Every structure is written in C-alpha cells, then in structure tokens.
Amino acid sequence: MILLVALAHANGLTSHVTISEWAIPHLPEGELSDILGDPALWPWLQNGTQFPDGGYPLGEAYAETAHWEPFQDRYLAWIAATYAGDYRSLEARQHIAFLFGMSSHGMGDQVFDSLYMQRAYQFDAASDWEGMSMDEATDVALASATGGQETLDPVVPTDVIVPLMADAGVEVSASTLESGQLLTALAISYVREAGKDPVKVAEYVDAYPWAATHMMGRETPGAPEWEAAVVARYWQSRWALLNGESSSVEPILFSFPQDGGYGLPTDHTSVESRLTVVFSRGLVPEVLVPDLFEVVDTEGTAYPLQAPWVFYGAGSHVVHLAPEADWPADTDFVLTVHPGAHFIDGTDSTATVEIEFSSRPPPNSPDEALPDDCGCAGRSGYPGLLAAVLGAIGVGLRRRD
Ligand SMILES: [Zn+2]
Numbered sequence: 001m002i003l004l005v006a007l008a009h010a011n012g013l014t015s016h017v018t019i020s021e022w023a024i025p026h027l028p029e030g031e032l033s034d035i036l037g038d039p040a041l042w043p044w045l046q047n048g049t050q051f052p053d054g055g056y057p058l059g060e061a062y063a064e065t066a067h068w069e070p071f072q073d074r075y076l077a078w079i080a081a082t083y084a085g086d087y088r089s090l091e092a093r094q095h096i097a098f099l100f101g102m103s104s105h106g107m108g109d110q111v112f113d114s115l116y117m118q119r120a121y122q123f124d125a126a127s128d129w130e131g132m133s134m135d136e137a138t139d140v141a142l143a144s145a146t147g148g149q150e151t152l153d154p155v156v157p158t159d160v161i162v163p164l165m166a167d168a169g170v171e172v173s174a175s176t177l178e179s180g181q182l183l184t185a186l187a188i189s190y191v192r193e194a195g196k197d198p199v200k201v202a203e204y205v206d207a208y209p210w211a212a213t214h215m216m217g218r219e220t221p222g223a224p225e226w227e228a229a230v231v232a233r234y235w236q237s238r239w240a241l242l243n244g245e246s247s248s249v250e251p252i253l254f255s256f257p258q259d260g261g262y263g264l265p266t267d268h269t270s271v272e273s274r275l276t277v278v279f280s281r282g283l284v285p286e287v288l289v290p291d292l293f294e295v296v297d298t299e300g301t302a303y304p305l306q307a308p309w310v311f312y313g314a315g316s317h318v319v320h321l322a323p324e325a326d327w328p329a330d331t332d333f334v335l336t337v338h339p340g341a342h343f344i345d346g347t348d349s350t351a352t353v354e355i356e357f358s359s360r361p362p363p364n365s366p367d368e369a370l371p372d373d374c375g376c377a378g379r380s381g382y383p384g385l386l387a388a389v390l391g392a393i394g395v396g397l398r399r400r401d
Helices: 002-007 013-026 031-036 039-055 062-067 069-083 090-123 134-146 158-167 174-194 198-207 224-242 385-392
Strands: 252-256 275-279 293-297 318-321 332-337 353-358
Touching: 013 031, 013 039, 013 090, 013 134, 013 174, 013 224, 031 039, 031 090, 031 224, 039 062, 039 090, 039 174, 062 069, 062 090, 062 174, 069 090, 069 158, 069 224, 090 134, 090 224, 090 275, 090 318, 134 174, 134 198, 158 174, 174 198, 224 252, 252 353, 275 332, 275 353, 293 318
Parallel strands: none
Antiparallel strands: 252 275, 275 318, 293 332, 332 353
C-alpha cells in the first residue's frame, strides 16, 4: 500500500500514538500529567503525535521540519509567550497537548531508529528492506498485539502552525496541513484493521521475523515501552522549559543500559555492546569531542571508545558509544559524561553524569537485587529497572480503553 509506505518513516503512526498513550502513566503527578492525561485533550495529543508524518506522502517539507526540536522550540516559545506561563485555559492546554504529541513523535523516531531498527538491521539482515517497510511491519505487529488505535477526526491548529512554519522557512497552506492530517488518520485505520487480519499479520512476521515479534515488552532496547519511558522524561524537560525552568533540565534523559544495568554483551562488533546516551536537548555534533565520554572499571582502568556516533547528526539527541575492543567479562564499569556538550539552542550541558553498568550477568531474581526500601531500583537487571520503578510507585502500563 503506497500511502502507508510513504507514511511510515521510522515508527509507524500506530506505534507513535501508542507510545504517547503509554508515556502518560510515567509522568509524576502534577499539572503536566493532568494536561496530557486529560481524556478531553487526548484528541489534541493524538493528532499532534500523528502530525509530523502527514506531509511525507504529499512531498511537503513541513513533515521533516515538524519532527525536530528547532521547530518545536518555536511552537513552545509561542505557547509560553501567548499564555504568559498560565496554562489553565482550555486553549493553552490544547496547544500543549498538540506540541507534546509532536515531541513524542520526534523523540520516538530517534529512539526507535537508533536502537530497535539498528538491531533489526542485524537480526533481520535477510529481509527485503527495499521491498517492504520494516516500520509498517512493526506497526501492524503492535496493532495486532494491542488492538491498534482509534481513528480520530483530524485536528491541526493551522492558524498557529502555518505562520510558525513560515518563520522556519517552510511555506505551507492550512489546507495542505489538513490533507496531510487526514492521511495520518487513514494510516491509523489501515494498521488497526490489518492487525486484526491473521493472514496479513503473518505476512508481516514472515517479512521481518525478528522486528515484527519484539515490539511488546521490555526485552529489546528501543521497543515502544522503552520509547514511552524516554518520551515521558523528554516531556518533563520540555515542560520545565515551557515554565522557564531551564536550570532544572538534566542533560541526560536516559541511557541504554540504564544506570545499574547488568549483562552488557562484550562483543564490540555487536550492536548489543553499545552504550547509548539520550540527551535532553538537540546536539551540535561537530563539537562533540570524544573526551566528553569516559569509561573506567572499578580498578580505574580506562576503556577507549570509538568516535561518538551522533545518530542522525545535527539536532539529534542520541549518541552511540562503542568500545574499541571487547568489554572484559564480569566487570563493573562507570560511564562518565562530562559537561560541555553543545546544544542547538546555544546552551551547554553543565552537569557531570555517571552511569554504572556491568558485563556481569544479572542477579537471579529481582528480590535478590532489590533489598526492601533501599531506594536503589537501578540495581535490578537490565532492562528490569523500569518495571522496578513502576512497581515501586504503583504504576502499571495501561491501555486507555
Ligand atoms: Zn516520523
């Protein structure tokens, strides 16, 4: 289906909407959680989440622009200026929900492509990557497992988006934005129905035997549940910016493995041995010096890293770090991210971040790893941290319905 292939860049749209849905329960209680968790605002959050891909099948430049932080920063600045920090009105909240949907989409694509798709390249190397879209296959697989997403009436705040796009150098009309949004709704419908058709689902699984069968759960870095966790952190950093609290934004949103993670594979040629760091702001990659990152073990031995790979280059949040040689087995390490990363908004990271990880196998059971009330959920196995944290605060991943 040509329409769908053209719409499926990175995560398919059902995956994106599901990620936004699953990110909401990760938010701490408060105004942001009240806004994004408000069922009355869900149409704005879902439409904002769908919005960036609508321009691709139309060949419209707004699609790519809408994915990235520079444009989303413009929208954020407009919201902050227009409502002067008072986000109690319905109109302000609708814009916030739409913007945060776009943020979810942009971050989701980066996390999925840098982690999940990179694995798919290795584990589905025999697939026909040109002939069938992996994004479509994974989208239908997710719909098959979850029931897919509801098709909503298209909503785009064109009166605000059209002039903001013009400011960003992209001329686009309101009717083009509306046409694109309608296409995204059709993609949601197609994938939901395809997910109910066992014959179609089997075709997608045949096409991508690994990628179409690892979308659920937390086994695979970059899978939707992980994307949702990263998106929730990103939303919190965006919310801080929206409230003029840039000083409270941590430079690192997330890492794979997470702090305290076990069982990192040692083979330096495998995608699984990489360390991946997700920054809270878009990066200027040219000035990202290798010295920014340092890995030592508990004896103080340093492990040289290959040049940092800023995934997708300028404006990206994701950096892969691969060792020059195999990691030694059964060893504990600390990755230090020093201050001085340059961000596209002209700021620099100022905090030092340390992430502990290990090539030792995970402890046998979560109970062994987690003494009662130790506050050290990060000691659980990788990727068990999320489960431990969610369990500790009594939050489970939920479906809206
Ligand atoms: Zn996209």
